[in-house]
Amino acid sequence: DIQMTQSPSSLSASVGDRVSITCRASQDVDNYLAWYQQKPGKVPKLLIYGASTLQSGVPSRFSASGSGTDFTLSISSLQPEDVATYYCQKYNSAPFTFGPGTKVDIK
Amino acid sequence: QVTLRESGPALVKPTQTLTLTCTFSGFSFSSSGMCVSWVRQPPGKALEWLALIHWDDDKYYNTSLKTRLTISKDTSKNQVVLTMTNMDPVDTATYFCARIQAYCPSGVCYYYYGLDVWGQGTTVTVSS
Numbered sequence: 001d002i003q004m005t006q007s008p009s010s011l012s013a014s015v016g017d018r019v020s021i022t023c024r025a026s027q028d029v030d031n032y033l034a035w036y037q038q039k040p041g042k043v044p045k046l047l048i049y050g051a052s053t054l055q056s057g058v059p060s061r062f063s064a065s066g067s068g069t070d071f072t073l074s075i076s077s078l079q080p081e082d083v084a085t086y087y088c089q090k091y092n093s094a095p096f097t098f099g100p101g102t103k104v105d106i107k
Numbered sequence: 108q109v110t111l112r113e114s115g116p117a118l119v120k121p122t123q124t125l126t127l128t129c130t131f132s133g134f135s136f137s138s139s140g141m142c143v144s145w146v147r148q149p150p151g152k153a154l155e156w157l158a159l160i161h162w163d164d165d166k167y168y169n170t171s172l173k174t175r176l177t178i179s180k181d182t183s184k185n186q187v188v189l190t191m192t193n194m195d196p197v198d199t200a201t202y203f204c205a206r207i208q209a210y211c212p213s214g215v216c217y218y219y220y221g222l223d224v225w226g227q228g229t230t231v232t233v234s235s
Contacts, residue, residue, distance in 0.1 A: 032218065045225075046223050089154075091218045096156045096207075096222075098154040100153050
């Protein structure tokens with residue numbers, strides 16, 4: 001099975017900072033990579049699919065890139081409402097493995 | 108509007124079998140390409156993908172859990188059922204179902220969008 005890793009496991013940044021999270025697949029997943037945001041106590045929410053396409057309604061401060069094995073999620077200007085854990089997931093074929101998550105909070 | 112809702116027991120005893128139901132609306136397994144997946148999350152831990160069922164009844168499982176999992180569907184009721192045998196306290200988690208869409212020409216499937224709509228989740232505690 002393809003394994004997914006994320007770095008860092010957590011980060012703390014100031015409001016307005018640009019933050020980036022990296023996701024790496026152990027094998028090529030093409031662009032079948034999704035990012036989810038899970039706020040504390042809430043249901044995961046699809047942010048990005050196809051490695052770089054914003055889901056409808058997601059603020060434009062979120063962006064993502066990558067293909068193959070290396071992917072990045074960026075927040076251009078961190079807002080208090082962005083405090084959450086972010087997960088990547090590969091979905092090129094089953095099993096649809098998630099990464100271990102990156103916890104983002106405000107410094 | 109697409110919605111999914113999980114239901115099942117809040118408490119199961121070790122060694123018992125867990126049966127969870129995902130009831131959905133806004134789409135149908137009568138439509139080609141519709142799929143439902145199960146995901147779980149132990150308290151304070153990461154998401155773990157469990158299983159997937161296609162509109163045409165193709166099924167896929169988490170490799171490490173596949174001997175314990177069975178996914179099935181009832182197209183007429185718009186339901187997907189997940190059973191997990193031999194429950195253990197480490198299986199204590201919130202269990203979610205979610206939709207994903209696929210296009211499968213010539214036996215190869217291409218999935219759209221990721222898990223685009225999720226249920227609210229149901230919390231299962233395994234304890235004697």
